[in-house]
Amino acid sequence: MIGMRQPTPPEQEPVWHYNGYALEGAQFLNAMVHFYRGEMERANVWRTRLDTTTNWAVVTTATMLSFVFSDVAHPHFLLLLSMVLVLLFLIIEARRYRYYELWSYRLRLMEMEFFAAMLVPPFRPDPRWATSLASSLQTPHFTITFWEAFGRRFRRQYQYILLILWLVWLLKLYLHPYPAPTWALFVERATLGIPGAWVLAGTSLLLWLLFTLGWWTSDAQRASGEILQRAHVPSPREMLHYLVDITSRQRALHVLRLDDRLVYVITTHGDEIADAILRELPRGVTRIEGRGMYTGQRRDVLLVAVSPRQVEKLKRLVYARDPHAFVIVQDVSEVVGLGFRKPSRAMT
Structure with a gap:
């Protein structure tokens, strides 16, 4: 207006x-x-x-x-x-x-x-x-x-x-x-x-x-003009301290080598998957009978100790036979037994 x-x-x-x-x-x-x-x-x-x-x-x-x-x-x-x-x-x-x-x-x-x-x-x-x-x-x-x-x-x-x-x-x-x-x-x-x-x-x-x-000077990370790793990598000084300190010897070994893996496989095809692991990896398998608390159905829990390089192959073996399986991968500091580290005399 x-x-x-x-x-x-x-x-x-x-x-x-x-x-x-x-x-x-x-x-x-x-x-x-x-x-x-x-x-x-x-x-x-x-x-x-x-x-x-x-x-x-x-x-x-x-x-x-x-x-x-x-x-x-x-x-x-x-x-x-x-x-x-x-x-x-x-x-x-x-x-x-x-x-x-x-x-x-x-x-x-x-x-x-x-x-x-x-x-x-x-x-x-x-x-x-x-x-x-x-x-x-x-x-x-x-x-x-x-x-x-x-x-x-x-x-x-x-x-x-x-x-x-x-x-x-x-x-x-x-x-x-x-x-x-x-x-x-x-x-x-x-x-x-x-x-x-x-x-x-x-x-x-x-x-x-x-x-x-x-x-x-390799642990100096203040340079912004370089592509630097974001993940923590033990510096030479840290590794030297690990090696010098006798009480940290086991910790030093943990830094310097790849750890083994313990894999839990929760599945309804336990026998088929265990047989494939024994034949194709080959690794030993331990089966534990379990039950899903939500569904109440019976499940097989397979325990397998493998090297880091075998983890992906193990996953392929599992999901090729049971697409609905659960796979849990856990780091372990030491595995003693057949196929891994031999028991020391003190253990026997």
């Missing part, structure tokens, strides 16, 4: 609030997309620099190997020089990896709290994520230590390069100018102004220290 005021449509509430500042959805989305693209470009630049350093190490190794073995007179210490150069490349790459990890950290924040949140409406990013991202922008800081970066790059590429150089250096000592007939001559060929035994011991110690460092 004439003279009546039309109701004012409610204002659209901004989707993003931070420290009293509000952005409309389109503005916020546009800003985040451009910011993400910029950070992705930065991460790609440093990813390329990582690959470049690795390429330097590979080319240096291949060139030196070809040169040293192209002539008997070419000195073996060039391979040791190559090891020093490769180690220098590793140090440079560890430093570059820390920068790459900084940009990857920001990308992962946006992917987890922004893009992933958009796929699960309503869209409400966690304000703590904004604080973390803003802190990284205002005061950039490395998210991992140098030694974690060093150990990670060593395990990924450089352990193989350095190990190959060291083994080929030993081969060069043995073969040229002719195969060394004695250990004393082999050690003498390693002399470089200092006794050959010292050179051999020094290079061996260096490799041992590098592998120890790589192994000791």
Whole structure:
């Protein structure tokens, strides 16, 4: 009607609030997309620099190997020089990896709290994520230590390069100018102004220290630019503690080996399934007569101890003969008997 005021449509509430500042959805989305693209470009630049350093190490190794073995007179210490150069490349790459990890950290924040949140409406990013991202922008800081970066790059590429150089250096000592007939001559060929035994011991110690460092930092999981396992995997330190602690010896065995399985099969086809298990696995079967408390019907309960690899085959045997059977798989710490661990003398 004439003279009546039309109701004012409610204002659209901004989707993003931070420290009293509000952005409309389109503005916020546009800003985040451009910011993400910029950070992705930065991460790609440093990813390329990582690959470049690795390429330097590979080319240096291949060139030196070809040169040293192209002539008997070419000195073996060039391979040791190559090891020093490769180690220098590793140090440079560890430093570059820390920068790459900084940009990857920001990308992962946006992917987890922004893009992933958009796929699960309503869209409400966690304000703590904004604080973390803003802190990284205002005061950039490395998210991992140098030694974690060093150990990670060593395990990924450089352990193989350095190990190959060291083994080929030993081969060069043995073969040229002719195969060394004695250990004393082999050690003498390693002399470089200092006794050959010292050179051999020094290079061996260096490799041992590098592998120890790589192994000791393998439980560091703060790198966001890597695909890491979510399930808990015992770290080298945890496994070492298990092995050293005598009272935890059984626990260490539990970590280091695959346990056996105890399978309960509840079925109305007990004889048929038991016969199939005895013939096709083959494993022993124990049958217990049971009764379903809901239906009141008689059931056979079959107990079978199997290895982890036999579980799926056992399930196929059961459901091929009784699609309505119940199968319960339970971890067991130890199975003693025929087909498994033999009883110890103390048991007998």
